[in-house]
Amino acid sequence: MTPAWTAVLLAGVGCLALKVAGLAMPARVLERPAVARMTMLLPVALLAALVAVQTLADGTRLALDARVAGLGAAVLLLRLRAPFLLVVATAAGVAALLRALA
Amino acid sequence: MAPVPLVESDAATPPAGRRRVIADSLGVGLATGAYGVSFGAVATASGLGVAQACVLSLLMFTGASQFALVGVLAGGGSVPAATGTALLLGVRNSLYGLRLASLLGWRGWRRLGAAHLVIDESTAMATAQPDRARARLAFVVTGGSVFVLWNLSTLLGAVAGSALGDPRTLGLDAAVGAAFLALLWPRLTTGGLRALALVAAVLALALVPLTPAGVPVLAAGGLALLVGLHPRWDPAPPQPGTPR
Known part of the structure; x- marks a missing residue:
């Protein structure tokens, strides 16, 4: 099996198992305050790190390129409460345009 | 509108109330399901196959984890790093499931089937309802419509993405960062x-x-x-x- 398939299947089954576990587990397990706090904080920290790495990292080095302009456009549109698809498409469009001009 | 399977009718909920729940849920389903296009396109442009993108949407079915897996793999991350990031992002669905278990009150196979539809949107719509009947309706219509559309639009995006050529020329690498930011923003x-x-x-x-x-x-x-x-x-x- 290729590494990509291994990751797809492992993470896919794992994420489904996490959903089943939540519905099947006794309420007290996840109602512990520390667990509830971590569950709320995890997506915030992970998504913020993914935004940063996806925009400023190139492999294992930092790089400033057209992606930053794309993210800037996304920030602007999110502040204007634009829908998800418009935000994502505009970010791609801005980065593509800058690269075409360069 | 035809009655939705899985949901028991409840005489206490007026038909107008049910129609409102169904309309709202379908609206959320349409808006969310459509952005599977961006996932499919980004996944294949990042080096996954069409089949891998579609299996992710069918099996994993939780957007942030799917984008994360693709993003980490495309950035040169190892299988454990990509899998670990996707799983950590998926942990919040466990907490949603816990809240939903008592709210929806399903047992046995219904509860197992419901687990697959536990995502941000179905949880938000279900927990916003005033009673169990409407919570079940909102959960199934939102989760079901997102599932169908998300998978169709993933296939569409994946086929388009694999035909598009160099993802950088099209700015698709910038699209991934924007997608994560859009998922982060409301939190x-x-x-x-x-x-x-x-x-x-x-x-x-x-x-x-x-x-x-x-x-x-x-x-x-x-x-x-x-x-x-x-x-x-x-x-x-x-x-x-x-x-x-």
Whole structure:
């Protein structure tokens, strides 16, 4: 099996198992305050790190390129409460345009 | 509109109330399901096959984890790093399931089937309803419509993405960052959460030159777990009058 398939299947089954576990587990397990706090904080920290790495990292080095302009456009549109698809498409469009001009 | 299977009719809910729930849920389903196009396109442009993108949407079916898996793999991350990031992002669905178990009150195979539809949107729509009948209706219509559309639009995007050529020319690498930001944006409801997001981003960037790809994001997850140990970080929503 290729590494990509291994990751797809492992993470896919794992994420489904996490959903089943939540519905099947006794309420007290996840109602512990520390667990509830971590569950709320995890997506915030992970998504913020993914935004940063996806925009400023190139492999294992930092790089400033057209992606930053794309993210800037996304920030602007999110502040204007634009829908998800418009935000994502505009970010791609801005980065593509800058690269075409360069 | 035809009655929705799985949902028991409830004489206490007036038909107008049911229609309203169905309309609202379908609206959320349409809006969310459509952006599977961006996932499909990004996945194949990042090097996954069409089949892999579609299996992710069918099996994993939780957007943030799917984007994360693709993003970490495309950035050169290892299988454990990509899998670990996707799973950590999926942990919140466990908490949703816990809340939904008592709200929906399903047992046996119905509960198992419901588990697959546990995502941000179906949970938000179900928990916003005033009673169990409407919560079940909102959960099934939202989760079901997102599932159908998300998978169709993933296939569409994946086929288009694999035909598009170099993802950088099209700015698809910038689209991934924007997708993560759009997923993050509605979660930044308090000053504390915005501060955590900033520290997590800085920590990840600082680790990029020092660690293998994928590790910086996992480290940010570790930071969240450490911060969560501290009781000051109350997950309760901000009270009215709290500055946002």
